[in-house]
Amino acid sequence: MNIETLRMFCLVVDIGSISQAAKLSYLSQPAVTKQIRQLEAIYGATLFNRKEGRLSLNENGETLYPIAKSIVSDFKHSKEAVLDNIRNSDLQLKVGASFTIGEYLLPKLLGKFKKLHTDTKITLIVENTPNVLEALSNDVIDLALVEGIVGNNNFNVEPIEEDQLVLIHPLDHKWTTRTEIDINELSQEKMIWREPTSGTRLIIENLLKGQGILDKIENYMELGSTQAIKSAVEAGLGISIVSRLAVERDLDQNIFREIKIKDTYFKRNLWLVRKNSRFCRKSVEDFISLLKNIETT
Incomplete structure (x- = not known):
C-alpha cells in the first residue's frame, strides 16, 4: 500500500463516485477500481456498500476514512515541511x-x-x-x-587540483647563489615541520622516505601552521617544504627563496x-x- 492508494480512497469517499474520482485524477475507472480493491485486500475487508451503482461506506470504511484522511493530510504536510527545509x-x-x-x-x-x-x-x-x-x-x-x-x-x-610542494630557505642561506641542490644536502639542514597529524607533513614524509632521505633529516622544529613556518624560515631558523599555494606571494615579494631539488619533483593532489x-x-x-x-x- 502507498499514500496514493489511501488518497484515492478518500477522494472516492468525498466525491461519492469512482468514475468522477477517476476523471479528477486523469485515470481510467478500472484503474481506480483496482486501487480500491487492492486496499480492501490489504485490510481483508470490504470498505463500501455497493447498491444500485452507488457507493457508500460500510462500517469498515467509516472506521478507516478519518484515519486515512489524517494520514494523507500528514503526508502532504510532511512534503511541504521537507520542501521548505530543502529551500532553506x-x-x-x-x-x-x-x-x-x-x-x-x-x-x-x-x-x-x-x-x-x-x-x-x-x-x-x-x-x-x-x-x-x-x-x-x-x-x-x-x-x-x-x-x-x-x-x-x-x-x-x-x-x-594538483599542488606542488617546494623547498624554501632564508634569504641569507648558503644556497642563495645556487639554482638547485642534491636531495642528500637536506640532511645537513634544520628542517621545520608541521605538526605530526598534518596532511601535508604526512605526504612530505612519504615522499622523502621514498627517496631514502627521511631518517637522515634533523627534525629541528614543529609548528602548528604554515604561516608560522613561513615566519620561522624568514627569520633564518631553518628550511621547510611547503605548498606552493601558501608561498607564491611571499616568493614574489622576496621574503625567502625557493630552490629546486635535483631530479626531484614533489607534488600532491x-x-x-x-x-x-x-x-x-x-x-x-x-x-x-x-x-x-x-x-x-
Missing part, C-alpha cells in the same frame, strides 16, 4: 578544509561563489585533515577539501571528499561545479 538548506553551504586549502585557496573561491549566490550563508571550518574528515562523517559540514591522505572507504573522494548520498543540495552542487572549474573561474 539550499541557502546554506558548510565547507570544511585542511589548513593550506582553507587559508590560501578557498577564500578567493568562496568570494566568487558568494558573488554568484548572494543569499547563500557560507560556513567555513578550517582544521587538520583528520578533524575535517570527522566533521564530514558527523554531518557537521557538507563537503571537505583536504590535501592529506583519506583512508575512509565510505567517502566519495576525487582530485580537484588536493581532494574533494563527500559522503555517499543519493541527494545533493543545490548549493552544494553549485559550489562543486565552481570548484571543478577552478582554473577558469
Whole structure:
C-alpha cells in the first residue's frame, strides 16, 4: 500500500463516485477500481456498500476514512515541511578544509561563489585533515577539501587540483647563489615541520622516505601552521617544504627563496571528499561545479 492508494480512497469517499474520482485524477475507472480493491485486500475487508451503482461506506470504511484522511493530510504536510527545509538548506553551504586549502585557496573561491549566490550563508571550518574528515562523517559540514591522505572507504573522494610542494630557505642561506641542490644536502639542514597529524607533513614524509632521505633529516622544529613556518624560515631558523599555494606571494615579494631539488619533483593532489548520498543540495552542487572549474573561474 502507498499514500496514493489511501488518497484515492478518500477522494472516492468525498466525491461519492469512482468514475468522477477517476476523471479528477486523469485515470481510467478500472484503474481506480483496482486501487480500491487492492486496499480492501490489504485490510481483508470490504470498505463500501455497493447498491444500485452507488457507493457508500460500510462500517469498515467509516472506521478507516478519518484515519486515512489524517494520514494523507500528514503526508502532504510532511512534503511541504521537507520542501521548505530543502529551500532553506539550499541557502546554506558548510565547507570544511585542511589548513593550506582553507587559508590560501578557498577564500578567493568562496568570494566568487558568494558573488554568484548572494543569499547563500557560507560556513567555513578550517582544521587538520583528520578533524575535517570527522566533521564530514558527523554531518557537521557538507563537503571537505583536504590535501592529506583519506583512508575512509565510505567517502566519495576525487582530485580537484594538483599542488606542488617546494623547498624554501632564508634569504641569507648558503644556497642563495645556487639554482638547485642534491636531495642528500637536506640532511645537513634544520628542517621545520608541521605538526605530526598534518596532511601535508604526512605526504612530505612519504615522499622523502621514498627517496631514502627521511631518517637522515634533523627534525629541528614543529609548528602548528604554515604561516608560522613561513615566519620561522624568514627569520633564518631553518628550511621547510611547503605548498606552493601558501608561498607564491611571499616568493614574489622576496621574503625567502625557493630552490629546486635535483631530479626531484614533489607534488600532491588536493581532494574533494563527500559522503555517499543519493541527494545533493543545490548549493552544494553549485559550489562543486565552481570548484571543478577552478582554473577558469
